[in-house]
Amino acid sequence: EDKVVQSPLSLVVHEGDTVTLNCSYEVTNFRSLLWYKQEKKAPTFLFMLTSSGIEKKSGRLSSILDKKELFSILNITATQTGDSAVYLCAVPQGGSEKLVFGKGTKLTVNP
């Protein structure tokens, strides 16, 4: 069965810290891996990764995929209180239109 495991489940840091969130996956016929940020409402899209070793970057956030070791990391540098959220990782299930989500990492950034 396809699955996504995220770690840690929760993380508390101070503003200015750098954090690394982990996502490992098992899926048949890998197509892509997606990261979302969820505050109180809709998950908002961050990154879609399809190729190993190519870093995607958006401001202080970056992400990279390792298809050999079946994991991805999401880095956030110089964290701000506005980064506090649940970060979700997802992969399309092999041969279907379903996204399989991890349980998320709850990040709390304290001032």
Place this chain on the structure above:
Amino acid sequence: NAGVMQNPRHLVRRRGQEARLRCSPVKGHSHVYWYRQLPEEGLKFMVYLQKENIIDESGMPKERFSAEFPKEGPSILRIQQVVRGDSAAYFCASSPFGGLGSPLHFGNGTRLTVT
């Protein structure tokens, strides 16, 4: 451009009542997905629809739950005879194409509370 619109934002139902959740996809999108999120859990796939067709409903309980995406109007997720375990956030996403080749963008969800 309006994103995916869901309503109502919050819905309270007593056990045994019916809940109707509506989702208006991004204009021009003909693929709609429904997901459910229980407290402290990730999102779980429920159903995938194209206009007038249910393509994959394998994530939806076989009893009491149904979904439609008519030719005109929003997609509807209907839960009959709700029970406390149906309390959750229900999210809808839409896409112009199938295949998940582009990222799904979600609506703000409907938070259903069953009392």
